[in-house]
Amino acid sequence: MIETIIFGTKQIDFLLEFSGRKSLGITVTPDLAVLVKAPVDTPIEKIKEKIRKKAPWIIRQQSFFLVFHPKMTERKYVGGETHLYFGRQYRLKIIMGDVESVKLKGKFIEVTTFDKERIKQLVDDWYLQNAKKKLYAIGLELIEKFKKYNVEPTSVILREMPTRWGSCTAKGKIILNPELIKAPKGCIEYVIIHELCHLIHHDHTQKFLDLQSMEMPYWEKWKMKLEKLLA
Numbered sequence: 001m002i003e004t005i006i007f008g009t010k011q012i013d014f015l016l017e018f019s020g021r022k023s024l025g026i027t028v029t030p031d032l033a034v035l036v037k038a039p040v041d042t043p044i045e046k047i048k049e050k051i052r053k054k055a056p057w058i059i060r061q062q063s064f065f066l067v068f069h070p071k072m073t074e075r076k077y078v079g080g081e082t083h084l085y086f087g088r089q090y091r092l093k094i095i096m097g098d099v100e101s102v103k104l105k106g107k108f109i110e111v112t113t114f115d116k117e118r119i120k121q122l123v124d125d126w127y128l129q130n131a132k133k134k135l136y137a138i139g140l141e142l143i144e145k146f147k148k149y150n151v152e153p154t155s156v157i158l159r160e161m162p163t164r165w166g167s168c169t170a171k172g173k174i175i176l177n178p179e180l181i182k183a184p185k186g187c188i189e190y191v192i193i194h195e196l197c198h199l200i201h202h203d204h205t206q207k208f209l210d211l212q213s214m215e216m217p218y219w220e221k222w223k224m225k226l227e228k229l230l231a
């Protein structure tokens with residue numbers, strides 16, 4: 001069942017399950033859900049009181065996940081529409097021609113095509129190609145920096161994820177959302193540094209945070225920018 005507490009100005013919803021365990025367990029999942037497992041017969045008021053006490057910890061855990069809020073406004077891929085690339089706004093310029101191409105020119109993303117139905121595909125392919133090039137290049141430099149800790153990701157891949165900018169598996173594989181190519185370089189670095197720190201500390205503990213702050217002192221600024229980016 002879903003229960004709710006209010007902590008300051010925040011509402012915390014949590015999924016409550018009763019089980020045979022002896023003490024209360026709280027987990028925050030990467031999509032920011034709060035799961036609570038409580039011993040059978042614990043009164044709900046007692047559970048809520050414990051959650052209230054743990055609220056600062058819950059909020060802190062939630063704030064560390066690299067949550068991706070996809071833009072809800074539908075892109076139409078028509079001339080004049082703005083699209084983000086590397087933190088900057090560009091306008092689409094559609095040119096009818098036989099040789100298809102997508103190019104950055106001044107403040108425009110210039111798309112040449114013989115068929116208007118193909119604009120979305122061409123633009124999406126262009127984003128993905130650039131994401132591969134740039135995200136890997138930025139990643140490579142940062143991976144080099146982390147070698148002083150004797151860690152290295154087993155691989156770095158791009159994969160569309162509905163709710164996250166990046167993740168790091170238990171086996172050390174770093175997954176980046178190709179949508180990151182729309183963000184400024186600092187935001188991209190922040191996501192990659194965050195995931196590289198997970199090679200050393202798997203949870204969002206204080207040690208994790210200290211390491212992240214050491215590798216990127218102003219990470220909060222970039223995190224905030226990233227959260228506003230596609231919201």
Ligand SMILES: [Zn+2]
Nearest residue numbers: 064065066194
């Ligand atoms: Zn994390």
